[in-house]
Structure formats: C-alpha cells, structure tokens
Amino acid sequence: MTAIASFLQHAATLARRASRLIAMPMAALALALSMPAVAQDDAQRVVYHVDFADPTRYSATLTSINNLINDAEQTLLPWDVHLVLVGYGIRFATDDPLEGTPYAADEALNERRDELKGRLQTLIEIRNVKVHLCDFTRQEINLSKDKLYEGIGLVNSGVAKIADLQRQGYAYLKIQ
Incomplete structure (x- = not known):
C-alpha cells in the first residue's frame, strides 16, 4: 500500500x-x-386547584398541602406550592357571606370558616404557600378587594395561572 x-x-x-x-x-x-421542561433541581413544585364549594374537600386540600410540605422538609427538599381559587373557591378567600351570588356561604362553611381561614393563613405566613384568586370570579360578583384575606393575590384568570405553572413544570393536583 x-x-x-x-x-x-x-x-x-x-x-x-x-x-x-x-x-x-x-x-x-x-x-x-x-x-418536556422540568425543574433543574429536586424541589416540590405543585399547583392545587380549588373550584368547588365543599368545606370538607377544601379542608382535605389544606391537609394535602401541609402533608406535601412536611414530606419535603423531612427529605430536605425545597418546595414551591401554589393554591389557585376559581369559581366556588372564592368562598374560601373571604369572610363575606357572598349573599345573592352563586357562591353564597352555607351552614357547613359558616361552621368551619374560622378554622379553615386559620389553616390557610398558617400555610401562607409560615409555609410560604402562594394563594391566587381568579379576578374574573371576584369581578363577576363585585366583591371588593379589601374583603379578601391577607396574603391572597389576584390573577386575571385562575385557569390561565394554573396552565402557566404547569408549563413551568409544576404538578397539578385537585383533591376529589
């Protein structure tokens, strides 16, 4: 060669x-x-969706959020949890009875309102859960912004917020 x-x-x-x-x-x-896009670390990124009227189901949602955060703490993982209230979820964002609206408080809610409010405030203030209320829902019933619980932010569309968080890699949870 x-x-x-x-x-x-x-x-x-x-x-x-x-x-x-x-x-x-x-x-x-x-x-x-x-x-699909996923988070670059092991953080628990979750968005919970509340569009229902049942206080027991809402209580189960708050328990689920707390359990998720407890698990993240035990496994030394950071977390980023969002709770998005849409439609009937507005019942859990205010002490207003919402009389004359489709979302009016009933006896079951009135009996548990203080407990549920306290648990939500703890999640916001101590556990750093971000809570968003659909402003379309609030405007639909002309509820003043100053009647919302402290720490609840408004977003134009609750479902759009959920979709945006899912695009960012957040897991979607809705308690049944």
Whole structure:
C-alpha cells in the first residue's frame, strides 16, 4: 500500500470516529430538547386547584398541602406550592357571606370558616404557600378587594395561572 493510500485510509477511519463523537452528543441534545421542561433541581413544585364549594374537600386540600410540605422538609427538599381559587373557591378567600351570588356561604362553611381561614393563613405566613384568586370570579360578583384575606393575590384568570405553572413544570393536583 502506498503512503497516500495508507494516509487516506487512516483519514477515513478518523473521520468515522469523529462523526460518532459528534453524533452522540447531538442525539443526546435532540432528546433533551424534545422532553418536556422540568425543574433543574429536586424541589416540590405543585399547583392545587380549588373550584368547588365543599368545606370538607377544601379542608382535605389544606391537609394535602401541609402533608406535601412536611414530606419535603423531612427529605430536605425545597418546595414551591401554589393554591389557585376559581369559581366556588372564592368562598374560601373571604369572610363575606357572598349573599345573592352563586357562591353564597352555607351552614357547613359558616361552621368551619374560622378554622379553615386559620389553616390557610398558617400555610401562607409560615409555609410560604402562594394563594391566587381568579379576578374574573371576584369581578363577576363585585366583591371588593379589601374583603379578601391577607396574603391572597389576584390573577386575571385562575385557569390561565394554573396552565402557566404547569408549563413551568409544576404538578397539578385537585383533591376529589
């Protein structure tokens, strides 16, 4: 074999090896880009959705949030928990009886209102849970902003907020 032929054969072998070295990282990059966006760390990122009237179900939601945070603390994971109130969820954001609206307080809510409010305030103030109320719902019944519990933020659309958080990799939970 001539020196030129040997050189060309060696160059072809190097080219094949180089193409494999380039192809593998490119394939890994393509796979990574095709996967859904997820958080870069192990934080518990969750959005809870409340659009129901039942105080017992709402209580179960608050318990679930607390349990999730307790678990995160025990496993030394950070957390970022959001609670989004839409529709009937407005009942749990105010002491106003909401008379004359589809969301009017009933006996079951009135009996538990102080307890539920206290648990929510603890989650907001101590556990750093972010609570959002759909402003479309609030405006629908003309409830003044100053009648909302301390620490509840308004978002234009509750469902849009949930969708946005899901796009950011938050898990969606709704207690049944």
